[in-house]
Amino acid sequence: MDWTLILPETALLLLCVLLLCLMLIRKTPAAGVLSPLMGIATAGVGLAALWSFGFSGILFFSTYRVDLFSQCFKLLVWAAFFLTVFFSRSLHEIDDGRRLEYYFFLSAAALGMMMMASAVDLLTLYVSLELASYSLYLLSALKNRGRDAEAGVKYLFFGAAASGVFLWGASLLAGISGSTSLAGISENIHGLIASPASLVGMIFVCFSFLFKLSAFPLHFWAPDVYESAATPVVNFIATASKAAAVAVLARFLMFLPPSPEFVRALTAIAFASMTLGNCVALWQEDVKRLLAYSSVAQAGYILVGLLAAGGEGFSSAIFYTAAYVLMNAAAFFVVSRVALDSGHDNPRLSHFDGLAERSPFLALVLLISLLSLAGIPPLAGFTGKWILFSAAMDKGHWFLVLWAVLNSVVSLFYYLTLVKHAYLEKPKEGLPPMALPLAARTVGLALCLSIILLGIFPNALISLAQEAVLSGGLH
Amino acid sequence: MSQSLESYLFISSALFAAGVYGMLARRNLVALLISLELILNSASLNFVAFNRFLLADKTAGQVFVVFIIALAAAEATIGLSLILLLYRKKHSINIEEAKELRG
Numbered sequence A: 001m002d003w004t005l006i007l008p009e010t011a012l013l014l015l016c017v018l019l020l021c022l023m024l025i026r027k028t029p030a031a032g033v034l035s036p037l038m039g040i041a042t043a044g045v046g047l048a049a050l051w052s053f054g055f056s057g058i059l060f061f062s063t064y065r066v067d068l069f070s071q072c073f074k075l076l077v078w079a080a081f082f083l084t085v086f087f088s089r090s091l092h093e094i095d096d097g098r099r100l101e102y103y104f105f106l107s108a109a110a111l112g113m114m115m116m117a118s119a120v121d122l123l124t125l126y127v128s129l130e131l132a133s134y135s136l137y138l139l140s141a142l143k144n145r146g147r148d149a150e151a152g153v154k155y156l157f158f159g160a161a162a163s164g165v166f167l168w169g170a171s172l173l174a175g176i177s178g179s180t181s182l183a184g185i186s187e188n189i190h191g192l193i194a195s196p197a198s199l200v201g202m203i204f205v206c207f208s209f210l211f212k213l214s215a216f217p218l219h220f221w222a223p224d225v226y227e228s229a230a231t232p233v234v235n236f237i238a239t240a241s242k243a244a245a246v247a248v249l250a251r252f253l254m255f256l257p258p259s260p261e262f263v264r265a266l267t268a269i270a271f272a273s274m275t276l277g278n279c280v281a282l283w284q285e286d287v288k289r290l291l292a293y294s295s296v297a298q299a300g301y302i303l304v305g306l307l308a309a310g311g312e313g314f315s316s317a318i319f320y321t322a323a324y325v326l327m328n329a330a331a332f333f334v335v336s337r338v339a340l341d342s343g344h345d346n347p348r349l350s351h352f353d354g355l356a357e358r359s360p361f362l363a364l365v366l367l368i369s370l371l372s373l374a375g376i377p378p379l380a381g382f383t384g385k386w387i388l389f390s391a392a393m394d395k396g397h398w399f400l401v402l403w404a405v406l407n408s409v410v411s412l413f414y415y416l417t418l419v420k421h422a423y424l425e426k427p428k429e430g431l432p433p434m435a436l437p438l439a440a441r442t443v444g445l446a447l448c449l450s451i452i453l454l455g456i457f458p459n460a461l462i463s464l465a466q467e468a469v470l471s472g473g474l475h
Numbered sequence B: 001m002s003q004s005l006e007s008y009l010f011i012s013s014a015l016f017a018a019g020v021y022g023m024l025a026r027r028n029l030v031a032l033l034i035s036l037e038l039i040l041n042s043a044s045l046n047f048v049a050f051n052r053f054l055l056a057d058k059t060a061g062q063v064f065v066v067f068i069i070a071l072a073a074a075e076a077t078i079g080l081s082l083i084l085l086l087y088r089k090k091h092s093i094n095i096e097e098a099k100e101l102r103g
Helices: A003-025 A031-051 A068-090 A096-118 A122-141 A148-177 A182-188 A196-212 A221-228 A231-255 A260-281 A287-308 A310-342 A360-374 A380-394 A398-423 A438-456 A459-472 B005-025 B029-053 B060-090
Strands: A057-059 A064-066
Touching: A003 A031, A003 A057, A003 A064, A003 A096, A031 A068, A031 A096, A064 A068, A064 A096, A068 A096, A068 A231, A068 A310, A068 A438, A068 A459, A096 A122, A096 A231, A122 A148, A122 A196, A122 A231, A122 B060, A148 A182, A148 A196, A148 A221, A148 B005, A148 B029, A148 B060, A182 A231, A196 A231, A196 A260, A221 A231, A221 A287, A231 A287, A231 A310, A231 A459, A260 A287, A260 A398, A287 A310, A287 A380, A287 A398, A310 A360, A310 A380, A310 A438, A310 A459, A360 A380, A360 A398, A360 A438, A380 A398, A380 A438, B005 B029, B029 B060
Parallel strands: none
Antiparallel strands: A057 A064
């Protein structure tokens, strides 16, 4: 067995073990020591992910598959993990004494998400899904004041019910096909793909990942968790967890081509997610809740690509997910700085008043990320939506695409409301300009540049995504 | 009693339905946790039944069930600890009390 294939996972596992040992010694290093150490360790994991990029192989009795598809998503999860660790430097919402636990659960969640990208067996899928979820449940409750426990409990119960439904669906699929590996299922299920049992099985299996993606009927947890969890945790849930869910859904639909009934169900979910997310976001005052509803709508756009299926559909979904991770992280970067500045964990729209005067740089990052989320050219969000919608048009989903475009127009309204607060409103009397450390400035600049460059020169990433889809399929 | 696959599937469907009903109808967090266990156990029952009658590899279903049991235990631990945290803040484990977050 070749251990270099799973180098990033091994590195993360070692990091988890190290953090666990430190917790057992009961000696929490000072925040000034721990944050740079975590930064270095995370960079090491990133190097491992880059090193194993392009490797391919099948491991652990063919339950674990390393290929370009999985490695792309691992890099994406790593990028989200790195940004989260970076945002955690100025984390005032969690006690210093709980820092080690915080980083431990963060690393464990990242490990689970990386495993999700490689899992090709129902059992591996289940174990990695739960590793990621359990860590996230605890992370969302790990805050030293406020209404944290409530959101954590809600997240846990909705999530656990979703994974119970996943298990029931998985048992049906395994029973019909006589195998637990995705390849075995897709081999044996051919004649039965349209049977009610396999349809129910597939919908139930997707349930858990639609939950992670916060698509319509399973979105209830998102606004509450976004509102009450610590900002870096929310950033992690909004980026890495979504990327991992897209990875699993894409892999699953590649192995088991959906029947027309299933596509119809997904269409309805995408339709409802976009409509509900965008309409409710219009009324939100709390910026984190606004971003939660925006993520419900964005889940709808990603589903448009996934249900279009085929090389075009999946590769456009991968591209959009990458763009989504970047633009969402940029938005949360600004939110976390504003939260830090105002001393208010849940900044409201009014906290953004006059941001352009107080910190032109942050206002610019906010502008770029929100315009990209709304899909304005020449940013990454526009290019991503363009290829998503053209892939869906090719498959004849013209009504859904028309609806999605209309929805993008509606979404522009609430994104621009936030921009209006930042650019047109006057700051409150006597507020000083916001200082921004050099490191934060660099990360903000990198995020902005990557959003713009991805929008103007998308070809390299699109062709990478297409190759990834080719490598991730059955053959 | 005939031991057919159908009878096992019937029982597991009933357990699953009872679990989902409990999740929707009950308001006590511990009752919700119990309903959750019903759902997981119905899936386990499905796996062993399929394993006995249909699965090619006779170990696959059993291994799966062992994993489900282990992860369900971890889930109950996390669930109970969060319920305890909520109880310390609100002195209630009724989900109706956890209503500060809305909309």
